[in-house]
Amino acid sequence: MMRTRPLKVALLGCGVVGSEVARIMTTHAADLAARIGAPVELAGVAVRRPDKVREGIPAELITTDATALVKRGDIDVVVELIGGIEPARSLITTAFEHGASVVSANKALLAQDGAGLHAIAEEQNKDLYYEAAVAGAIPLIRPLRESLAGDKVNRVLGIVNGTTNFILDKMDSTGAGYQEALDEASALGYAEADPTADVEGFDAAAKAAILAGIAFHTRVRLDDVYREGMTEVTAADFASAKGMGCTIKLLAICERAADGGSVTARVHPAMIPLAHPLASVRGAYNAVFVESDAAGQLMFYGPGAGGAPTASAVLGDLVAVCRNRISGATGPGASAYTQLPVSPMGEVVTRYHISLDVADKPGVLAQVATVFAEHGVSIDTVRQQGKDGEASLVVVTHHASDASLNGTVEALRNLDTVRGVASIMRVEGE
Amino acid sequence: MMRTRPLKVALLGCGVVGSEVARIMTTHAADLAARIGAPVELAGVAVRRPDKVREGIPAELITTDATALVKRGDIDVVVELIGGIEPARSLITTAFEHGASVVSANKALLAQDGAGLHAIAEEQNKDLYYEAAVAGAIPLIRPLRESLAGDKVNRVLGIVNGTTNFILDKMDSTGAGYQEALDEASALGYAEADPTADVEGFDAAAKAAILAGIAFHTRVRLDDVYREGMTEVTAADFASAKGMGCTIKLLAICERAADGGSVTARVHPAMIPLAHPLASVRGAYNAVFVESDAAGQLMFYGPGAGGAPTASAVLGDLVAVCRNRISGATGPGASAYTQLPVSPMGEVVTRYHISLDVADKPGVLAQVATVFAEHGVSIDTVRQQGKDGEASLVVVTHHASDASLNGTVEALRNLDTVRGVASIMRVEGE
Incomplete structure (x- = not known):
């Protein structure tokens, strides 16, 4: 032959x-x-x-x-x-x-x-x-394009950048701050001299665009991908995550909308439960979790660079x-026949973990809760902690659209009793 | 088109x-x-x-x-x-x-x-x-045959039977014995009325033969696969495994010999470190870990049946x-060009965890250690525990061939001071 x-x-x-x-x-x-x-x-x-x-x-x-x-x-x-x-x-x-x-x-x-x-x-x-x-090295495009060609992929949730996973894993396991963990990543050769493309999520966003296009058989461009970096993640965020039985990962998330009529693609840090297979992806490894109608939950794990x-x-x-x-043949080419549009970030529906610094006086919780209710964002849990006349309020919401959440946060900032919004983090993979 | x-x-x-x-x-x-x-x-x-x-x-x-x-x-x-x-x-x-x-x-x-x-x-x-x-549903054959077609696979280590993983996971998490865990698996529909093909490793052995042939581009038949079921695994084995920072999984293991001149394929229960990605594969899920020259360590995870x-x-x-x-084309067909022979189980080299019931008197450890030395099996750690005039001795070896280990165990059984060999379990994935 x-x-x-x-x-x-x-x-x-x-x-x-x-x-x-x-x-x-x-x-x-x-x-x-x-x-x-x-x-x-x-x-x-x-x-x-x-x-x-x-x-x-x-x-x-x-x-x-x-x-x-x-x-x-x-x-x-x-x-x-x-x-x-x-x-x-x-x-x-x-x-x-x-x-x-x-x-x-x-x-x-x-x-x-x-x-x-x-x-x-x-x-x-x-x-x-x-x-x-x-x-x-992780076989991903071929499995999505060929192995799952007879299935309907609904969601792709991935750790697709080794540098940021190394930094976040370090912060999680040692309690280090972002800068300290970045310095170690640089010293060990896991971060470039200019780490912007990695830590600001540009690298992951490019991969999200490619994965979303293949997974949903539509066209997703880099500009369609919502992007938030992970430079603002703090040791306090990791402490909050632990309190919820979660860790924090920079995730690339590609989703089909519940009604099937559109898709979204985004990159941002997020809390995920420790029991989720992605939570135990250590160091500079990458892993991509795929959810489909028939196959169910699949994960692909391995070195993402080198x-x-x-x-x-x-x-x-x-x-x-x-x-x-x-x-004399060619393999599967572009497949964008579904022509599903990419929805803006505001239409993404997920859960949120919000830390507020508030005045420590009666009625604050009621005020805050009213703002959430007015914007149609349902609260799952609230935790209130007092400290020296100030208090912190940690709110975890039920599923809500990003637009509703943003409206809520804007209104919260206008409350006299809210001194500041310490952090907003999405909760994924539940 | x-x-x-x-x-x-x-x-x-x-x-x-x-x-x-x-x-x-x-x-x-x-x-x-x-x-x-x-x-x-x-x-x-x-x-x-x-x-x-x-x-x-x-x-x-x-x-x-x-x-x-x-x-x-x-x-x-x-x-x-x-x-x-x-x-x-x-x-x-x-x-x-x-x-x-x-x-x-x-x-x-x-x-x-x-x-x-x-x-x-x-x-x-x-x-x-x-x-x-x-x-x-786990894409495995296509990644091995196509994605890794330019790489050299050295090892495939897999949980490829959901029934047995469900049973072992249950034993691990609840301390249940084999029969109790099997009964629960049956009640939940994870085990068939006659579970022999699963619990005795026949199902996993068939998959090992297929995976080994594809991974090493040679011909591996069912008869070439060494097979041990998991019906003898006890709660005591799980306790020992925990003491070593391990859990127990039924693994299908396909390996290229260190000299590259042959391959082996086997199915048996084994201890693997908790830090190994396969250790956290829960319930009836399957996962296959692949080690290759260039890609390094990859894992594929998902539902193995249904x-x-x-x-x-x-x-x-x-x-x-x-x-x-x-x-008008055909995909990649059989690839057995390496014609690598399949070595018998005796040539497999791995580590062993051996529990012995011994007489509780001076000199027993020296006797036992001598038997290991005479068979060329190097000891990593020994732990001795006394109980009512009897004692148990737990030996973990360095790498040794299965043949040497079998010779050692046979000689140990002939020692007057050894009352019995309580369990022998291989240690993998280190």
């Missing part, structure tokens, strides 16, 4: 992930050939710094001209690992136009314009695979794409 | 899973058509009892002649849900020969003769998919097989 003409692979980018992909392609060449049904050959590697020593990659394969490489015409698969919007988008487009299929790990580009890239791939009858773009894990996902896609080229 | 001729599906068996498959095919027909690119039509349902009322299935589709149904020649996909070896094997073979691809949930048949069925499928250029055969979850897996396969038929 083995054909002898090798499939030619061009690598765009040769950093931490790219060098692992090249290494495994060399060291595991026989296995890859057996699994694909044909040998695969590294035909070119586009880099920015050609003088850097790259062990195991023949110098003659190195080029700085990525465009010329994808235009060669004899490339079967382009593996795009440079990230960002441009030149990645142009290079992928050019690759399709010159006959190649594409494997990418580029979450930013796919979140922003996955639909556009899929359209070009389909036009050219080529594959676009990107398992590595979400949660590193050179070798990401390379594993890239190579799994590479094998699939190569097999498709040999059989 | 939608073609109009529907793909025709024949259902063999219409029990708990089959009726769910039929129901979803009807209620979600538009979604399935959109995802496949063509409508799918239920063309026939073979049952044993034609008079039973089957809601939603037109009477004219019901037949008792399964052979005639698979021989019709116009069937695109046969979904085999009758289980067992015959007539399932003959029907699947006949289906391939008459032009159909096959989706099956039949773990027993695939464990016994997956290679033979794959050979016929390949000969006929047809697909054979069976995600539902292992761990119900009508709807199993139907989800069947329908995911159905969509894939239908897509393949439209494109």
Whole structure:
């Protein structure tokens, strides 16, 4: 069954992930050939710094001209690992136009314009695979797109950013504050010098957009995803969470509305019960919890980043794409047939944990409760604690829309007896 | 893109899973058509009892002649849900020969003769998919076969039987004995009237054979799988496990030998550390932990049985097989190119927890320790507890081969001072 003409692979980018992909392609060449049904050959590697020593990659394969490489015409698969919007988008487009299929790990580009890239791939009858773009090595896109293709996914709840999970886990287990935990993450290499993309939720939001689109067979763009970072989470929040039998995680949440007519996608810190499988996801690990009509509750767990894990996902896609080229078929492409609209954050319905600093005098609780009632937000529990003439009031609500909650909080801020709103945190996964 | 001729599906068996498959095919027909690119039509349902009322299935589709149904020649996909070896094997073979691809949930048949069925499928250029055969709704076969196709899997460690996990979880959380926990499982419908296949590990062994073959790209048959049931696990074993910071699970373990030259597959109860992700898999849930070179540690979690979850897996396969038929391709078939032999249980290397009842007199520990040393089994810890002239000795070993451990235990039984070997349990997942 083995054909002898090798499939030619061009690598765009040769950093931490790219060098692992090249290494495994060399060291595991026989296995890859057996699994694909044909040998695969590294035909070119586009880099920015050609003088850097790259062990195991023949110098003659190195080029700085990525465009010329994808235009060669004899490339079967382009593996795009440079990230960002441009030149990645142009290079992928050019690759399709010159006959190649594409494997990418580029979450930013796919979140922003996955639909556009899929359209070009389909036009050219080529594959676009990107398992590595979400949660590193964890098989997620393929299970959602293929294993659950006969099911109806209602919810995706995921820890999809390892840096922030490391920080939150550290805060939870040691009682450290945000800055202290971030410093440790930086020292251990889990956080970048500029951690903004991670701690402000931009990275997770891109992944949420990709997951929501695939899960609900509709188009969800980065701008559709509500995003809150986790830099405001405090040790006091963790103490409150513990009091409720919860911990705090930065979650990417994609949901189908109860009436089925729309979807939402959001990223924010949230309390989840300790008994929830996501609560015990430690350190920099990622995990994604999926709820569907027939399958019920599934969870996928593993390393969400790193050179070798990401390379594993890239190579799994590479094998699939190569097999498709040999059989002349293409894998499942974009599926956005439901055309479900993405609702704004105000329409999201969930529960809330609100800490208020209030005056310690009679009638305050009644006043506060009235405000909640006026906005249609039903209260589940209230806990009142006095301290030096001031008091704190912790309110946990029943399910309410984000818009109603925001209205409630605005009105609470206008009460004379409310000194301040110390924290608002959503409660998920119950 | 939608073609109009529907793909025709024949259902063999219409029990708990089959009726769910039929129901979803009807209620979600538009979604399935959109995802496949063509409508799918239920063309026939073979049952044993034609008079039973089957809601939603037109009477004219019901037949008792399964052979005639698979021989019709116009069937695109046969979904085999009758289980067992015959007539399932003959029907699947006949289906391939008459032009159909096959989706099956039949773990027993695939464990016994997956290679033979794959050979016929390949000969006929047809697909054979069976995600539902292992761990119900949990995407596992597809991730192992496709997502990890560019990686090297070294180990699969799984809770793949919900009945036994329910029983062990109950014993762990309530201190109940085996029989009491089994009775509760039966009362709640988690255990069958005759629970032998579950509690003696036969069901898990079939799944281990399938998983090992796919993970290591070799042929592993049911007879190659070492099997020990969990009926001998006692409340005392759970107490010992707790003392070690462990719990007890019935595990299916597939491993590549350290030298890479062979593989092993086994099912037995084992202690695993509480910190291991598998330790917190509760109730009747299943979970499979996979360790590979590049991806590292992955876990897949979800419901391992039940009508709807199993139907989800069947329908995911159905969509894939239908897509393949439209494109004229076939999915990845059997991959046994490594031809790695399966080593016997004696060559498995792991750690052991051994409880001995011994005479409470000086020199016993030295005697026992000598026996371990003579058999090349290195001791990690010993704990000695006296009680009424008798004593118990709990030994935890370093890694040793099963053969050495068996030799040790045999020699211990021959010591005058050893009254009995109370329990031997392997320690995994460290």
